Amino acid sequence: MTNLILTSKKKSLTPAALYRRRISWTQRARRLVQLAFATFILYTSVVHHLATEDGTTASIDALCPFGGLETFWRYLSSGGQYVPKTHASNLILFTGLLVGTLIAGSAFCGWICPFGAVQDLLTGIRKRLHLPEIQIPQRLDRILRYGRYVMLGIILYQTIVSVKLWFATIDPYRTLFGLDWLFDFQPAVAWAAYLSIIITLVSSLFVERAWCRYACPLGGALSLVGKFSLLRIRRTEESCKGCAICSRPCPVKLPVDTAKTISSDCIGCLECVDTCPRPGALEVKLAPVWLDRIRKENSDVR
Ligand code: SF4
Ligand code: SF4
Secondary structure, three states: OHHHHHHHHHHHOOHHHHHHHHHHHHHHHHHHHHHHHHHHHHHHHHHHHHOOOOOOOOOHHHHOHHHHHHHHHHHHHOOOOOOOOOOHHHHHHHHHHHHHHHHHOOHHHHHOOHHHHHHHHHHHHHHHOOOOOOOOOHHHHHHHOOHHHHHHHHHHHHHHHHOOOOOHHHOHHHHHHHOHHHHOOOHHHHHHHHHHHHHHHHHHHHOOOHHHHHOOHHHHHHHHHHOOOOEEEEEOOOOOOOOOHHHOOOOOOOOOOOOOEOOOOOOOOOHHHHHOOOOOOEEEEEOOHHHHHHHHHHHHHO
């Protein structure tokens, strides 16, 4: 009897309902993971501020993988020294992130990064309040995306020559999660940091994941490394019906419905895979892009 009921219930679900159910589970899991990491960083920051003696607990600086990239050159060139305020933990986190990105692309951005989560939250708030979304024209969007590499280049260069965390004082992630604005509000001293976070949050309210798409140096670095990742989302043209439903929920506005292999700017949120109604049209595959070239060369030789 139970089986009969279950069978009939399953049969009554339309394909659309089935994929909506799939959406909710993957995306719920993602939200939970994002919430867990954001809470952990906030907790670390609060504990650090409440510690009686300075330096008795780790600050969020010690938990930033980008700090590992910033100190990497100093570590190599000076026989194991760090840029001040970075530690071995930064290098370890950066190495772990590097390995993770070589496997799963920029999934860190879609699942773990607390600043990505904040931007997703802002998008949710905008939708709830029915505020307009600013759509960046495709051509301008393509140009603006280079902003991340420009930021990355400038920050790494300045950090190497000045041997200090040159960007830290205006880094919007650090300003928001570092909680100095709450425990040690100093507008006269930290006005640039406050201005930077206000601009970033307002932009990201109206332009989905604006910071991630156009300015984040870590996102830029991960996108470069992600070009070699083992796992990629692929679209199979034979199964695809060209409905373009998959491009709509993409937080970083990638043209999923026309790409064969989704760009390394993909943050691995899986919204597109969940949304696609055609089985097999969009899939995460163990199929690095560089393998395509080798395969093509081999088939050309034959
Ligand atoms: S692009 Fe930067 S801010 Fe956005 S999720 Fe990735 S690391 Fe975080
Ligand atoms: S991949 Fe799926 S959602 Fe995207 S255009 Fe093709 S059928 Fe539509």
